[in-house]
Amino acid sequence: MGLESAPGKAREDEGALNSVNASRFFGYAALAWFASTRWDRLRDPQLRIQFHRQINAHGIAALPVIAALAALTGATAVTQVTALAGQDNDLAQRLLFFGLFFELAPLLTALVMVARSSAAIASELAVMHLYDEFTALRRMGVPAADYLLLPRILGLTLALPAVTVCFQIIAVGSGWLATALLQNQPLSEIAGHFFDLADPWLPLASLAKSALMGAVIGIIACHHGSSAARSTQAISTASIHAVGNGLVAVFVVDVTFAIAAYFLK
Secondary structure, three states: HHHHHHHHHHHHHHHHHHHHHHHHHHHHHHHHHHHHHHHHHHOOHHHHHHHHHHHHHHHHHHHHHHHHHHHHHHHHHHHHHHHHHHOOEEEEEEHHHHHHHHHHHHHHHHHHHHHHHHHHHHHHHHHHHHHHHHHHHHHHOHHHHHHHHHHHHHHHHHHHHHHHHHHHHHHHHHHHHHHHHHHOOOOOHHHHHHHHHHOHHHHHHHHHHHHHHHHHHHHHHHHHHOOOOHHHHHHHHHHHHHHHHOOOHHHHHHHHHHHHHHHHH
């Protein structure tokens, strides 16, 4: 009898999983629509204070880690190319611009942001939900979603492109120094060749990609934190889902932009 009921149980579990996934994607879409239509609420001084706090927590506070990672990434990329292909300045500059500046800088910065911020946002909101702070804000006449979710989503949307620019500048500078040392060329010549290769649309595309990644990371973290069950175990569950789904979403955005750049080039 147990064997006969197994297929039915499997179908029930699959149906429940599909229902959870559909509810999750609906929640992401609803939060995306909410953030895109309520950004003008940042005129409120209290919301603006929260917005600045999120930029500080998830952008400025991440700069030391980003700077160290960028310096190591730029120097390592040029060192590896030189070791494999010899002193090929053209190849090194192409790697710095197309591989590092456009592709790796937004991706690595977004991964750092997921590691630092997704779990923090999700667990923070889950704790607030556990102690009924959402209801307390509503009773005081404060829109809870505006006050707690909107600054976090928009803060990440702005912070990630700004941090990405810092990563790009430091990584390219580190790559130039490594090229100058390994290939014995003046920095002015290396920089000039880099800018000759530069396509002005790609930096704009990298910033657009970073902004979208930041928005997606914020939406996913806020959804799992604000919709967590009211229990202590749900706090860790919300953090795990925020980080895992945030990682998947970042790679989906990155692959989408890479495909678009390939076909539009």
